[in-house]
Amino acid sequence: MTQPDITKPDTGELIRRLHERPQMPLAEWLRAPAHVHYEAFRMSDPPVQRPASRDEFRSLLEAFKVSADAMVIQDAFGYGVKTAATGDRLIVIWQAHTEYYSYQIWHIPSVHGGVVAFGPMTFPDYHFPLTPLGAEVCRLDIVLMAEPLPGSEALRPQFPGPVMYGSRILDEETALVTSFTPDEYGREHYWVSVGSARSSRSHLKDIVDAIVRIETYYHLLLMQKPLFSAAIDQAYKFEQVHLKQREIITGHIGHADSLTLQRWLNGLTQDLLKTTRLSGKLHFELSASVPYDKIVHRTLASLDERTLPLYRPMSDYVLSGITGVAEGYQQLLKRIDTLRSGFEGIISIIRARVDLMLQSQNLTLLASVDKTTKSQAILQHTVEGLSVIVIAYYLSGLMVYIFKGLQEMGWLRNSHIAAALFVPLGIGLAFLITNLSRKHLHKKLTGEPAPSASEKPQA
Numbered sequence: 420m421t422q423p424d425i426t427k428p429d430t431g432e433l434i435r436r437l438h439e440r441p442q443m444p445l446a447e448w449l450r451a452p453a454h455v456h457y458e459a460f461r462m463s464d465p466p467v468q469r470p471a472s473r474d475e476f477r478s479l480l481e482a483f484k485v486s487a488d489a490m491v492i493q494d495a496f497g498y499g500v501k502t503a504a505t506g507d508r509l510i511v512i513w514q515a516h517t518e519y520y521s522y523q524i525w526h527i528p529s530v531h532g533g534v535v536a537f538g539p540m541t542f543p544d545y546h547f548p549l550t551p552l553g554a555e556v557c558r559l560d561i562v563l564m565a566e567p568l569p570g571s572e573a574l575r576p577q578f579p580g581p582v583m584y585g586s587r588i589l590d591e592e593t594a595l596v597t598s599f600t601p602d603e604y605g606r607e608h609y610w611v612s613v614g615s616a617r618s619s620r621s622h623l624k625d626i627v628d629a630i631v632r633i634e635t636y637y638h639l640l641l642m643q644k645p646l647f648s649a650a651i652d653q654a655y656k657f658e659q660v661h662l663k664q665r666e667i668i669t670g671h672i673g674h675a676d677s678l679t680l681q682r683w684l685n686g687l688t689q690d691l692l693k694t695t696r697l698s699g700k701l702h703f704e705l706s707a708s709v710p711y712d713k714i715v716h717r718t719l720a721s722l723d724e725r726t727l728p729l730y731r732p733m734s735d736y737v738l739s740g741i742t743g744v745a746e747g748y749q750q751l752l753k754r755i756d757t758l759r760s761g762f763e764g765i766i767s768i769i770r771a772r773v774d775l776m777l778q779s780q781n782l783t784l785l786a787s788v789d790k791t792t793k794s795q796a797i798l799q800h801t802v803e804g805l806s807v808i809v810i811a812y813y814l815s816g817l818m819v820y821i822f823k824g825l826q827e828m829g830w831l832r833n834s835h836i837a838a839a840l841f842v843p844l845g846i847g848l849a850f851l852i853t854n855l856s857r858k859h860l861h862k863k864l865t866g867e868p869a870p871s872a873s874e875k876p877q878a
Contacts, residue, residue, distance in 0.1 A: 449624055452527075452528060452565060454535040459638075460519060460554065461639065462518060468553060475552065476497055496513070509540075511525075512525070518707065519553070519556055537560050556638045561627060562609070563613060580600025581598075584736050590614075599736050607634070633715055633737060636718075637741060639707075650755070668765060672772055680776075687769070711745065810845075815838065
C-alpha cells in the first residue's frame with residue numbers, strides 16, 4: 420500500500436511562524452476606557468470546524484465592512500479594525516484553539532467622549548450578524564476603566580448575583596471586580612480599573628487575555644460534569660455486573676460445558692465492547708482536563724492576586740469550582756480502564772479453558788484415529804492374505820483343467836499329482852501378483868515407492 424505524501428514545511432518558515440506575534444500591533448491601538456465582549460465556542464469536530472470558523476470570521480469582517488488593509492487573517496488568528504466617523508474604534512479578534520475558538524470584540528470610544536458601560540455595544544450601527552459554530556462555552560462583558568475602582572455601593576447595582584469578588588492584580592493600581600453571574604444576555608460582568616499610568620499599554624491586552632483564559636478553561640472543565648456523572652453511574656453498573664459474573668465463572672468454570680463457556684464469552688464480549696466504547700468517549704472528552712486545570716492555576720498565579728478590601732478573592736470562586744475536578748476525571752478514566760482490563764482477563768481465562776477442552780478433544784480424536792488406522796492396517800493385511808489364497812485357488816483350479824487336457828493328450832501321466840505339485844507354486848505366484856499390485860497402486864497415488872515388507876522403521 421502506498422503511503423500518502425506528507426508535505427514538510429520549510430524549516431525557516433516554521434521558525435518564523437513560531438516567533439511571529441501577529442497580535443502585537445493590537446497593543447498600540449488599545450486604551451482605556453474600553454468595552455470588551457468575549458465569546459467562546461466549543462467545536463464538536465475541530466478539523467472541520469476550525470477552518471469553517473476562519474471563514475465565519477472573514478464573513479464577519481465583510482459584514483462590518485472592514486477594509487482589506489485593516490485586517491489580518493492567519494490559520495488560527497486574525498483581527499480587523501474599523502474606525503467610525505465619530506472616532507470610535509471597533510476591533511474584532513478571532514482565535515482558534517485546539518478545542519474551541521473565540522471572539523474578542525473591543526469598542527474603544529473616541530477621545531472626545533463616550534461612556535462605556537455593561538450591556539450591548541454602543542459602537543455606531545453595531546450588530547453581531549452571525550450564528551457561531553459549536554456549543555457556547557462562556558460569554559463575558561468586560562469594562563476597562565482608567566479611573567480608580569469605585570466603591571462597592573456604586574458597583575453593586577451593575578453586577579447580578581448575590582456575591583461580588585474582587586482582587587488587585589499585577590500591580591497596585593490594577594483591580595478587578597466580578598460576580599461570576601450571567602446577566603440577561605448570558606454575559607458575566609468584569610469591571611477592571613487599570614490606573615491612568617497603564618491605560619495605553621499592552622497591559623490592557625494582558626489583563627483581558629488572562630480573564631478570558633481563566634473563564635474559558637474553567638467552563639471547559641465544568642462543561643463535562645454531566646457526562647462525568649452519567650459515566651460514574653454506568654461504571655458502577657458495569658462493576659456490579661462484572662463482580663457477579665466473576666463470582667459465577669470462578670465457581671463453575673471447572674465443570675462448565677462448551678455451551679456454557681460460549682454463553683459466558685458472548686456476554687462478556689458484549690460488556691467489553693460497551694466498556695471500550697465508553698472508555699473511548701471519555702478519553703476523547705476528558706483527557707484534556709489536566710492541562711486545562713494547569714492553565715487555570717498558572718494564569719491565576721501569573722496575576723499575582725492580592726486581597727481587595729470588602730471583596731472575596733476572585734481565586735476563591737474559581738478554585739472552589741475546579742478543585743479536584745480534573746483529578747476526578749482522571750480517576751474515572753483509570754477506573755474504566757481497570758474495568759475493561761478485568762473483562763479482558765476473564766475472557767482470556769475462558770478462552771484458555773476452551774483451548775484446553777479443544778486440545779483434550781483433539782487428543783481423544785487422534786487416539787481414536789490412531790486406533791482406527793491400526794485396525795485398518797490389520798484388516799488390510801488380512802484381506803491381502805485372503806487375496807493370496809483366493810488367487811492361488813483360482814490359479815490352481817485353472818491349472819487342473821490344463822493338466823487334465825495334457826493327460827488326455829498323453830503328454831502328462833497323472834494330472835492329480837501335477838495339480839498337487841502346482842499348489843505351492845500357485846501360492847507363490849499369487850503372493851507376487853499381490854505385492855506388485857500394491858506397489859504399483861502406492862506409486863501411482865503418492866509418487867513414492869512403497870516400502871518393502873522387509874523394511875522396518877528405525878527406532
